Amino acid sequence: MEKNAQAMANRSCIIRLSRYKNALNRLKSLNFVRVFSDNLADAAGVTAAQVRKDFSLFGITGNRRGGYKVDDLSDQLNKILGKDQLQEVVVIGVGNIGRALLHYPGFDRSGISIAAGFDIDPAKYHPDGQPPVLPLEQLAEAIRARDVRLAILAVPDYAAQQVLELTLSAGIKGVLNFAPICLKAPGGCVVTNINLETELENLIYFVNATSDRN
Amino acid sequence: MEKNAQAMANRSCIIRLSRYKNALNRLKSLNFVRVFSDNLADAAGVTAAQVRKDFSLFGITGNRRGGYKVDDLSDQLNKILGKDQLQEVVVIGVGNIGRALLHYPGFDRSGISIAAGFDIDPAKYHPDGQPPVLPLEQLAEAIRARDVRLAILAVPDYAAQQVLELTLSAGIKGVLNFAPICLKAPGGCVVTNINLETELENLIYFVNATSDRN
DNA sequence: TAGATTGTTAATCGATTAACAATC
DNA sequence: TAGATTGTTAATCGATTAACAATC
Numbered sequence A, B: 001m002e003k004n005a006q007a008m009a010n011r012s013c014i015i016r017l018s019r020y021k022n023a024l025n026r027l028k029s030l031n032f033v034r035v036f037s038d039n040l041a042d043a044a045g046v047t048a049a050q051v052r053k054d055f056s057l058f059g060i061t062g063n064r065r066g067g068y069k070v071d072d073l074s075d076q077l078n079k080i081l082g083k084d085q086l087q088e089v090v091v092i093g094v095g096n097i098g099r100a101l102l103h104y105p106g107f108d109r110s111g112i113s114i115a116a117g118f119d120i121d122p123a124k125y126h127p128d129g130q131p132p133v134l135p136l137e138q139l140a141e142a143i144r145a146r147d148v149r150l151a152i153l154a155v156p157d158y159a160a161q162q163v164l165e166l167t168l169s170a171g172i173k174g175v176l177n178f179a180p181i182c183l184k185a186p187g188g189c190v191v192t193n194i195n196l197e198t199e200l201e202n203l204i205y206f207v208n209a210t211s212d213r214n
Numbered sequence C, D: 001t002a003g004a005t006t007g008t009t010a011a012t013c014g015a016t017t018a019a020c021a022a023t024c
Helices: A011-029 A037-044 A048-057 A070-080 A096-102 A105-109 A136-146 A157-169 A196-212 B011-029 B037-044 B048-057 B070-080 B096-102 B105-109 B136-146 B157-169 B196-212
Strands: A087-092 A112-119 A133-135 A150-153 A174-177 A190-193 B087-092 B112-119 B133-135 B150-153 B174-177 B190-193
Touching: A011 A037, A011 A048, A011 A070, A011 B196, A037 A048, A087 A096, A087 A136, A087 B196, A096 A112, A096 B096, A105 A112, A105 B196, A112 A136, A133 A136, A136 A157, A150 A157, A150 B196, A157 A174, A174 B196, A190 B196, A196 B011, A196 B087, A196 B105, A196 B150, A196 B174, A196 B190, B011 B037, B011 B048, B011 B070, B037 B048, B087 B096, B087 B136, B096 B112, B105 B112, B112 B136, B133 B136, B136 B157, B150 B157, B157 B174
Parallel strands: A087 A112, A087 A150, A112 A133, A150 A174, A174 A190, B087 B112, B087 B150, B112 B133, B150 B174, B174 B190
Antiparallel strands: none
8 A cells, every 4th residue: 555545535524625725715815824623614614623524534734833824725626636637628518408508608717628529410509619619429530539538428328328338438537317217337437426306206205305394 | 301302313324324225126127025224235235234324213023033124115215215105395596506406317316306497597497398497586485386395406616605694584394406505594404515616626636645655 | 845035143344432541 | 839731541321233032
């Protein structure tokens, strides 16, 4: 085991790291120099112990009595979250959702670049667009040419598993899936499912459960 | 405490319930009559004990030896998830994401109806559209007239907290938030945040963490 | 009846929180 | 130095899993 080998954090932990990072960006723009675990805890809605525990998992240390340097901490979190380099992503399926993501302004602001969109419908092709929309047959070539590792999948459910396999064989390592089907990911690749129907069902349950307690 | 008062399930549990429900729909269309906890576990990617434990939390019982009746079970899960009635939702903010959700075909198929979209930009108004896009000023009136309880928020981050408060004061009980900011929900209302940037940061971390272990 | 599956209790596991010695 | 905050260990909490008696 190497000295700097780290335990793999879980999803909740990484979501907290994103929140700390966002809070730090705000502090940075306000010219803060130092920050305490207490402040970050408030900003992220967790306990100060949780913050310190999360940092210790990644070997991030501060100064007893002096807290953490905003700049250093920000750099370290950015590196963990891949914000230290431009992340190129392809969007597969240029329907409702795919088209929205292709032009989502929030990505630009956060170091994420949509390299291209892909579809099987010639009516969607727009090779001169910004980003371009290309035939699905050009996916593998485009991914390899630019060494893209991330894909957003926004195809119909019946096509999703097949397109996933195509995508992975082209070299994609991580997929954000919007198709309403729970995809099976082979080892060595990461798939996160966002299912809008499930999210609303969740909301409905908790709305009912909350108002039922009389 | 009432006899049929149930412990509040957590989010993970409800996500599993959605998966069981989806698996049951498939079995139903294949004319299956009975199903065992084992089958549902496979379909949802969990253990059989987990399935039975989840059911017991909701007082759902089967038949020792005979498993569960597909129809009955489906009805019970549908009721918990609000699928026994049409769920009306408003979409606030008709930008990239909002427009995509306004016309997302997956909602129709799953008993979710978009009542209307709302925006402050007159260029977006389209009162005769299907669904209509109306001025934000008409939000409260429209929500009350149709007794809508759910909203999807897809406005810019700087507007999100203010629009959330407007939405809640109009009577909305549950909000699915796409604005990249962690909204504070007052008690008695439920807010679920979907942050695309955070989702991609998660993916990036796990892609790196997976490929780093050499 | 014999056999298979449920429903539930107890054991395990992992994540969060509390506490406090180390130290700046 | 005295005081405040970290880093880490131990305690707590909650969720998942295993096991098995009940029973169809």
